[in-house]
Amino acid sequence: MKIISVVGARPNFMKIAPLAHAMRRVNGIEHVIVHTGQHYDEKMSGSFFKQLGIPRPKINLEVGSGSHAKQTAEVMARFETILLKHKPDLVIVVGDVNSTMACTIVAKKLWIPVAHVEAGLRSFDRKMPEEINRLVTDCICDIWFTTSPEAKKHLMKEGVPSSRIFFVGNVMIDTLFANRKTAEQSDALRRFKVYKRNYVLVTLHRPSNVDSRESLLKIMKALKIIQKKLPVIFPVHPRTHTNIKKFLSKRELGEFSSVAFSEPLGYFDFLNLMQYAKVVLTDSGGIQEETTALGVACLTLRKNTERPITITQGTNILVGTDTKRIIREAEKVINGKTKKGRCPKYWDGRASERIVKTIQLLNRKGKLSL
Numbered sequence: 001m002k003i004i005s006v007v008g009a010r011p012n013f014m015k016i017a018p019l020a021h022a023m024r025r026v027n028g029i030e031h032v033i034v035h036t037g038q039h040y041d042e043k044m045s046g047s048f049f050k051q052l053g054i055p056r057p058k059i060n061l062e063v064g065s066g067s068h069a070k071q072t073a074e075v076m077a078r079f080e081t082i083l084l085k086h087k088p089d090l091v092i093v094v095g096d097v098n099s100t101m102a103c104t105i106v107a108k109k110l111w112i113p114v115a116h117v118e119a120g121l122r123s124f125d126r127k128m129p130e131e132i133n134r135l136v137t138d139c140i141c142d143i144w145f146t147t148s149p150e151a152k153k154h155l156m157k158e159g160v161p162s163s164r165i166f167f168v169g170n171v172m173i174d175t176l177f178a179n180r181k182t183a184e185q186s187d188a189l190r191r192f193k194v195y196k197r198n199y200v201l202v203t204l205h206r207p208s209n210v211d212s213r214e215s216l217l218k219i220m221k222a223l224k225i226i227q228k229k230l231p232v233i234f235p236v237h238p239r240t241h242t243n244i245k246k247f248l249s250k251r252e253l254g255e256f257s258s259v260a261f262s263e264p265l266g267y268f269d270f271l272n273l274m275q276y277a278k279v280v281l282t283d284s285g286g287i288q289e290e291t292t293a294l295g296v297a298c299l300t301l302r303k304n305t306e307r308p309i310t311i312t313q314g315t316n317i318l319v320g321t322d323t324k325r326i327i328r329e330a331e332k333v334i335n336g337k338t339k340k341g342r343c344p345k346y347w348d349g350r351a352s353e354r355i356v357k358t359i360q361l362l363n364r365k366g367k368l369s370l
């Protein structure tokens with residue numbers, strides 16, 4: 001069986017890594033990774049391949065940045081050529097980035113079955129580009145692998161037959177557990193001069209939070225207060241970097257003396273900082289899940305989440321983007337009032353193994369297609 005899997009942006013790499021390893025361990029699968037090049041910097045892409053031991057993709061479509069339409073169109077045109085040449089039996093897509101949706105559409109128009117890993121998540125906010133990507137992908141793919149029970153409910157409401165939905169767990173957490181010990185060797189805490197459970201870790205990159213001056217300043221104002229309680233570490237995503245430079249003057253940035261702004265970090269450094277943070281403030285989807293798996297407090301700076309299980313079972317609290325509320329919730333955690341959580345079912349490091357077994361079984365039965 002020949003399988004092509006697609007990676008495009010940073011959060012895809014941790015999801016493909018355990019699948020690549022699991023496919024390598026079984027006989028009879030030829031696995032080809034296609035990188036669309038949606039993310040291209042060493043710090044946003046290359047370093048993850050090295051650290052997670054993912055074979056360097058022989059095929060890189062090098063689409064780079066652009067508007068949604070342009071980026072999606074470029075991925076589609078270039079991926080079509082690859083599929084026509086390689087004729088895989090199955091395409092695997094993960095998550096909800098533009099590359100996920102683009103490659104699904106191309107494969108389906110060529111009648112190639114598609115499996116979506118992390119299917120069925122819904123924020124019910126169609127202003128989020130990722131929500132559109134999730135809806136389109138889930139509407140036309142053939143096999144749906146889910147991370148949590150509510151995903152199945154969403155998919156069934158949208159007409160997906162339950163026999164094609166497989167609750168397998170969370171591949172991102174496979175990578176987290178596989179690398180947690182190695183991450184201990186990172187010297188990130190020393191480099192940032194912080195002590196365990198004595199700092200706040202921040203990530204921000206959602207367009208709704210960083211693309212306008214008003215929304216970015218609402219969060220930055222909260223950080224200005226929070227830094228007085230505990231030092232803040234803020235690895236800055238390229239999108240956020242551009243906007244911080246655009247919206248804040250040098251003088252304003254000078255007021256963040258206890259915020260350590262850094263370039264995007266590698267996987268091991270970030271994982272180590274995450275597991276020893278007092279609290280993580282984020283608008284990322286994956287980090288809500290990773291903090292839940294680690295049992296670390298997480299405050300999500302968004303109005304909604306497509307990952308409600310991190311709230312109902314995990315350590316996540318949805319705090320929105322109001323400055324005062326962010327400060328209040330962060331202070332609660334800093335003062336020791338933390339929410340206890342547990343790790344959701346099947347977030348156990350074995351999701352990719354379940355996925356590969358299911359694919360093999362469906363292939364044997366001739367049922368890769370819907």
Ligand code: UD1
Pocket residue numbers: 009010011038039040041044045065066096097098099129130205207237238239
């Ligand atoms: C993308 C995904 C988002 C995911 C995020 C993780 C979509 C719609 N968005 O958003 O779901 O959570 O990745 O990071 O697919 N840039 C660089 N170097 C890079 C990549 C980007 O400098 O390697 C800069 C470019 O100027 C670009 C900007 O960052 O314009 C934003 O990148 P883009 O890929 O458009 O979206 P993200 O915000 O990263």
